[in-house]
Structure formats: structure tokens, C-alpha cells
Amino acid sequence: MVSRRIGRAGPILLFALFAGAAHAQSPVSAGPPDPKLIEDLVAANRILADHGLLDGWGHVSVRHNKDPNRYLMARGMSADMVTAGDIIEFDLDSRPVDTHGLPMSALFTERYIHGEIYKMRPDVMAVVHTHAPSLIPFGDTKVPLRPMYHRSAFIAFGIPVFDTRDRSGMTDMLIRNPKLGHDLAESLGDHPAVLMRGHGASVVGPSLPRVVGRTIFLALNATLQSDAMRMGAPITDMDLEEAKLIEAREGHGLARTWEGWKHKVMSEKSEPAGASSGTGAPH
Amino acid sequence: MVSRRIGRAGPILLFALFAGAAHAQSPVSAGPPDPKLIEDLVAANRILADHGLLDGWGHVSVRHNKDPNRYLMARGMSADMVTAGDIIEFDLDSRPVDTHGLPMSALFTERYIHGEIYKMRPDVMAVVHTHAPSLIPFGDTKVPLRPMYHRSAFIAFGIPVFDTRDRSGMTDMLIRNPKLGHDLAESLGDHPAVLMRGHGASVVGPSLPRVVGRTIFLALNATLQSDAMRMGAPITDMDLEEAKLIEAREGHGLARTWEGWKHKVMSEKSEPAGASSGTGAPH
């Protein structure tokens, strides 16, 4: 939006804007991302929607393949309807490079979750924010999540619980500014995910397939742990070393499952995704 | 029905009818409602059916946009099959303006839930009556519902439990007359919903998307609370102030989810909805 006004105002006004309101300027694009990355981001939205883990709230992003200081995420919309043309590029302050004429209110309010985590965790290449129902009871009771099986072995590395009240008191619980995003990222630390009390969770990973898989199995693990707890017998723990050996694997099996998940959601939809070469105009 | 007979009988009989049986006369229509409202009412029926929250029992209504003393609701039928042509206009005594030739038995017996709530709650613009399975255990045990996360923050304002036996003794439990509807509306008070012992719940809101969202998240919250309760650890409460801040938001995110819900149920059905400009003849 701002960049469009700048474009129309010309170079003289541009200087004034730069001097007086540095934060109002739009960040520069890193250039068109890899079409395969966009295709996978569209698929990630639909796969998580298909699993009941994203709807019109919650979102998934991926770091730009050409610039670690940019990330890609859909405009504010229902995840099951996302196409390549809905992807927006952001800098790590979560400012859009170009909203293609959409008002700022058409973007996800909580995009700071993504930007602040990418800033603090250079190893993270993809982020999911979900309201997965099965995770809510664990965030509310603070009963620690434990890895129930090898698909969710990463839970052995610890899943902290973040509470907006601890540092920000009474809020509407949304991560609606950089400070809250920063606090959340600090709570996440070097863990693979963080639960959010009365809200949901944020999950990170080294790739889109990994973060999607982690989100699905984190949510499933919560159900299985809850089921196991009610059986009244002690749960045999996975060894931390087992978890490390599992996580060190190449993700070969995950690639097969990712292919299956993607096949299902892409063939079910009439609208093609991934045909566009980048962050085209949202529609 | 009655209005048709009046029409055929002519002005002289009309006077006699007015004098002798004022309640038998049909109320006057407030005129064609906004087609967008009808489209959303059709969508609300199908979305709630798609979520397993309405079938051939249970119903959703909306206040007429031209007259606060009229409301709109489908004829008695399965919610997933409702089209624009099935919508009937009622006054707040729940008398139909025009049944288009259908017998009174073709209307929902429990329509008094809607009329009596609209009378007592001018702020309410839409009402859902549901038999959502997950709510039944809470109505039967009277375990208070608590807000498990921000999607169901409105629960912090209190969800009372209504029991037909308290004032009306042995009944078939249906809200089949104005008195029972009035009792239910009194039990609801200024809360966002009321559970009904051994029956279900009635939910209210300032718009169709809000009341549909509240119904979906009320039912989901019941499942999550039940899951959390069995984990044996105390549940961290949401602060009332947090709930107020969440409810004060504009519902921007809900609009996105509403779009996704609507897209799903309207594209799945072959019969177009919302094409009609109002309360056409039921078929």
C-alpha cells in the first residue's frame, strides 16, 4: 500500500518519507522464489486444513530461498482455499514487500510469530501457527507432552508452554506486535515447538514437509498421550538417544508421506496451485 | 394457511375473523429481506449440518433486516437440504407470515425458542437451536463449561443450564409453546448460550457468522474440556478481562473462516442457494 503511494508520489516525496518514517517504507523484494517452494507452501496450507489443523485462523510460512531475511505466507484467508497467487513476501519485521493493493487488515494479524522466530532461529526454514484442538488441553493444564512413538520423537527435545500474561498481562491473546512475537520466540528457545496457553501452538522445522509433519504428529501425539494417561498404567518413555537417532534420519519416509498428502489435497481442488512463478497478485 | 382462506373469503369475513380470533390472523410481512441475508441463512444451515450440529432437528434463524419484529427461518426440514426457497418469515409470536400452502405441522414445533429470545434480547440478531452431542454430557451433569481457548472465550460470560421440569414438570421436553420459550429466554438471560438438560442448547449472537461460530466452538470446547478434565491436572482459567478483550474484536478472523466454511458447503451442493430474492414458495 505504502509502496504504491510512494510510487505515485515520485522521488521527492520518497526522500521525505524515508527520512521521517523509516518504518513505513516497504521492504525490497528478494526476487521471485523457487516455484517448487510456492507449490509446497500452497500444499502445506491445504494439507494442514485437510487434517483439521488450520482454518481461517492459523497459518504456515517458509523462509525465502533467495534471502534468509524474507519469508513467504498467504494473505489472511482460509487455508484450504490458498493458491499460489495468494502468497505474500515479508521481511523479518513482518512488513509485506507488496500487498498488491490489499489493505494491511487483509494480512494475518499474528504474522509476527513468523518474523520473530525467523530472526532468532537461523536454523528454522518453516513455521506453523495452529489452534489444533488436541493441543489445547495440554496448554491449559501444562501437563508436559511426551513422545508416544517415533513419528513424534522430536517431543523428547521438550515442548515449553507460553503464556501471554507472564509479560504482557491482560490482552486479547493474539501475537499482534513484534514484542509479543519476540516473547514467544524466546519461550520457544531451541525447541521444535511451543504450546500457547488458551490459544494453540507454534511449530518450527528445517523444511515445509518437516514442519507440516511435526504439526500433524504433535497434535496426534496429544490425543495418544491423553488416551494412554487414562489407562492408569505407567507410560514407557522413549530414550532421548532414540529420539536423536530418529530425528537424525534423512526424512526419507516423510518424503513418501508428503507425496501422498500432497497428491490428495492438490487433486481434490479444481484451482491449480503452483502454476504461478511467485508472489503474484492476490485475488 | 389462514391468510389464504382470508384472501378467498373476502373483506366481510375478514372483519369477523379479526374480531373473533385475533391470533388466527397472519402477521404482515416486513417485505423482502436482503438477498445476502438469505444467502447467509442458507449457508448457516448447511455449515452447521456439515459440522454435525444440525440435522432434521435443530434450526437457525436470523432477525429480518427491515423489521426487528420479524425473523427468518427454514420450514421444518433437514438443514443440509435448505435452499432460499425454503425460508419462512415469522413474527415474534412465531406465527408465519405466509406458509405458501404448507400446513402448520410443516413448520418447526420449537420455533418459539427463536421468537421469545428475539423479544427479550434486542441485541440478538441470530439464534441457533442445536442437539450438539458433545454438549449433552454437560447439560446432564451440570458441570459448568469453562473457556478452553480464545475461540470460545464467550463461555467466560457464563452458560446456564435450563430444565423444562423446573417450571413445567413432565413434558416431552420440546419448547412447543410461547410459555416454554419465554422460560427458556429467561434462563438464557444476557448470556451467549443456554444448555438444555437432556436436550441440547440454544445459542445467540449479533450476526449469523457469530452465532454459527459460537455454536461450533461451544461444541468443540465441550470436547476439549472433557479431555482436559480427565488429565487430572488443574485447568488454567482464562481471565474474564481476556475474554472481554477477545470478544470486543471485530471478528475479522471469523470473516475469513466464515468464507471458507461457506465456500465448502455451497460448492458441494448442486442446488443453488441465495439466488432467490427472499422468502419464495417452499418446495
Next chain:
Amino acid sequence: MVSRRIGRAGPILLFALFAGAAHAQSPVSAGPPDPKLIEDLVAANRILADHGLLDGWGHVSVRHNKDPNRYLMARGMSADMVTAGDIIEFDLDSRPVDTHGLPMSALFTERYIHGEIYKMRPDVMAVVHTHAPSLIPFGDTKVPLRPMYHRSAFIAFGIPVFDTRDRSGMTDMLIRNPKLGHDLAESLGDHPAVLMRGHGASVVGPSLPRVVGRTIFLALNATLQSDAMRMGAPITDMDLEEAKLIEAREGHGLARTWEGWKHKVMSEKSEPAGASSGTGAPH
């Protein structure tokens, strides 16, 4: 089968067969049933399959509209694939009128459940035998089912538990002969349904829509009761008088839901059902 051989053998052999092996003769048909009844029986099969309550095991029957000593049921097959041409007519000893060339092994072994109940309960017009998963824990623990809400009010009339071991000792648990069917019918008594330990349930009703509705809500009630029991608070009972008033209703609302259920399963299938006028040749 036998009747076909008789037909070819002629009257002399016929007499010999009658004298020496009365049970081997085929019963006489009551004539073509009402096509609407066949259509509803096909729908009942598919509705119960759609609800996960019937598969290749379990079955639904209806008493013949022309003769209370005959009933109609599909040949042994998966319920979701049943068409009008698969319906077979049986007498109350559960002997087929005409198997249309199918071997006896192509019929349901447990058809005696139906015949023996129809003998003992003249009020019963339709019977379902199901392995509904949610009912299994109640049959195994013998925890009494209680009516959780008005949809399942009939549970207030009592749901006994039948155990094959009580009179027949070690068996494969199937109701594979008239004696076991008779024992089950005695256990059912004048109740609306009977649980079968380690097996499932048999449900009866005055019509196909009623028995289908009872089966669906019996299974749902089990889940809701189990959920309520784990909440640790006492469950408020429905009064027996309330249950009687609910059951005395005409089932007007059920007709609407039945229409919705039927619409869904009949429009989803490519194979037309109910077009045939009766018990055509199975295919």
C-alpha cells in the same frame, strides 16, 4: 433352490417331499411388497452403513406389508451396496421364499434374529442387528445404558444384555439357529433393544425410520454416556414419564431427518434403488 427343483420334478415328487421333509419346502410368497417399503429398506441399509453401524456383518429387515408372517431382508452382502434387487423374502422360520438361485450360504447366517423376534413381538415391524462399536463396552461391562437426551428417550424403557453362554455354553457367538434366535428374543422381551455380550445389539421398532433412528441414537447415547461418566459428576436422569411422552409423539421430526439421511445416501450412489417393484433376482 428347493422350490426350483420341486417345480421341475412335478406334483408326484412334490407330495413325497412334503411328506418326508416338510422343512425342506420353500414357503409361499406373500406377493410383491410395496415398492416404497423396498425403497426404504434399501435406504435403511445404506444409512446405517453411512453411519458406520453396518458393514458386511449386521443387517436390517422389515415385516412384509401384505403378510405379518413374512419379512424382507437383503441377501448376505455389504450394506452400502444393497439395491432393490438384493432383497429376499423370508417366512418367520427364516426360510427364504426364493433365493433366485443363490446357495443358502449366500444368506445371512444370523437371520434367525429377525424371524424369532417377529414371531414373539407382533408390534415390531422392523429389526436391526448391528456391531456398533460404541455399544461393545456396555455389553462387555454390563454398565446399564441410560437415556442421555430426548433422541434416545426409549432407553428409559430398559436395554437388557444377552449372553449366548447363559443357555448355550461355548459357541462361536453367532445366532445361527432358531433356538439361539428364540433365546435372544426372550431376552429382548418387550424392550426396544437388547445388547449382546461381546457381539453388538439387536434393535426393534414400529417402522424402518424408527428402528434406524433408534440404532443411530442408541450408539450415539453410548458415547455420550461414556463421556458423561468420566466427568465425575452425577448424571441427571430423564424421568420415565418424560420418556413416555417423547416416545408417544408421532415422529414428525424423525420424518424430516429420515428424508435428509435418505437424500444423502441415495444421491451418493450411482446404482438406483427402489426402482424395482419387489424382490427381484439378486445379482
Next chain:
Amino acid sequence: MVSRRIGRAGPILLFALFAGAAHAQSPVSAGPPDPKLIEDLVAANRILADHGLLDGWGHVSVRHNKDPNRYLMARGMSADMVTAGDIIEFDLDSRPVDTHGLPMSALFTERYIHGEIYKMRPDVMAVVHTHAPSLIPFGDTKVPLRPMYHRSAFIAFGIPVFDTRDRSGMTDMLIRNPKLGHDLAESLGDHPAVLMRGHGASVVGPSLPRVVGRTIFLALNATLQSDAMRMGAPITDMDLEEAKLIEAREGHGLARTWEGWKHKVMSEKSEPAGASSGTGAPH
């Protein structure tokens, strides 16, 4: 792969390879399997995927109808996408007869589960390895599975729990070599299935329909047992003799259900399966 290189290298090199690296040679094919067996194997993959019991992890195999020392299984891929052209032939050391140009990494790492079980159990004709969610809590708590109803009567014969740590210490928990496969097969013994701590289960049977049915009902039984346990009343056990009588039946009813399961998954998919006459080239 190796066989292709041999093919190109010619007879002289062939001898050298045989002498120096006997294990590197490809086993000889037993010839084209029965097309019906391939069709059922494709169906088994899709049925288990449709029940949520297989995805890109987990697999199902069947012994070759022409040679008990060969078995058939899909290449490494998502079960819902398997077609006849994806089936590979293996010897009992789990070496592929012909990978059709695929690298060894394109095969399931855990294929040793199948080969080692076929070696030790001549009665077993089909094997499933699944991560069925409902089984995980039982493997983790070691609460013994008990047969809840006749569909899962085989559980009465005992379901042991295998733990990779018992003999192999810290691993990534995969059965990625013959030794681990052998250990698992020993733990299975003569039982119908074995749970795997923190991993899933392996199920065996005398045919594809039987092993698929056992997998589905083993997983369902876990849910039902967990539900029954929380009801706080003792569970009535099935007698071992009842279980033996049930298991001794011909599986006539299972054939009907198998037909229904197969009809559903084969008609839903656009890609034909079973048209190929054997182990064609994977694509």
C-alpha cells in the same frame, strides 16, 4: 539394480560376482503371480489407507502364490496411491528380484519385518506393518489387549509387545536389518500380531483379507478396550474356546465385508489396479 549391472557386464564378470559377493546377486523370480493376488494386494494397501492405518509409512505384503520363498510388496510409497505396477517381488532375505531401475533407497527400509516373519511362520501368507494410532498407548503402557468382541476374537490368543531396546539397545527404532526382523519374528512367536513399543504393530494372517481384517479390528479393539476401561466396571472376558470357535469359521462374513471395502477404494480411484498381470515396472 545389481542384476542390471550383471546383465550388462556379461557372463565372465557374473561368475566373479557370484564367487565374491553371493549376497549381492539378485534372487530369481518365481514367475508372474496370480493377477487376482496382485489386485487384492493393491486393494489391501488402499483399504488400510482408507481406514487411517497406513500412509507413507507402514506396508502390507503377501506370499507369492507360486513360491513360498518369495513375497510381494509395493515399492516405498503412500499406500493410497499403490497400483499393480508398483508391486515388487522379494526373496525371504528381503532382497528384490528386480527393482526396475529404482535405487534400493526407494524400497521400504523395514521390509525385513516381512521376510523374517515369512521364514519363521510357514502358516503366514500375508503381513501388515502399521502405526495405527490407537495401538500406540497399549504398546507404551504394556496394558494387555483383550478381545472385546467376536470381530477381534483372535486377540484371545495373545498379543505380545516387542521392544527394540531389549536386544539392540539404542536405535532409531526401525527394523532396518535382518537381525532386528528376526528378533521381531521371535517376539511374535505363534501369535496373530505383535505390538512394537513406541512404534506400532505387525499383524499376520492366512490371507490378505484376514490380515487386513485383523489389522482393522485390532486397532478398533484398542479404542473399545480403552473406552471400556474408563467405565470403571469389570470387563467380561470372552472364553478362549469361544475365540477358537470364532476363528475356526470359514470367514464367510469377512468375504462380504472385504467385497464392500474393496468396492469402495477401487471405485474411488481413477487409476485402475489389478489390470497388470504381475510385477510390472514401478512408475
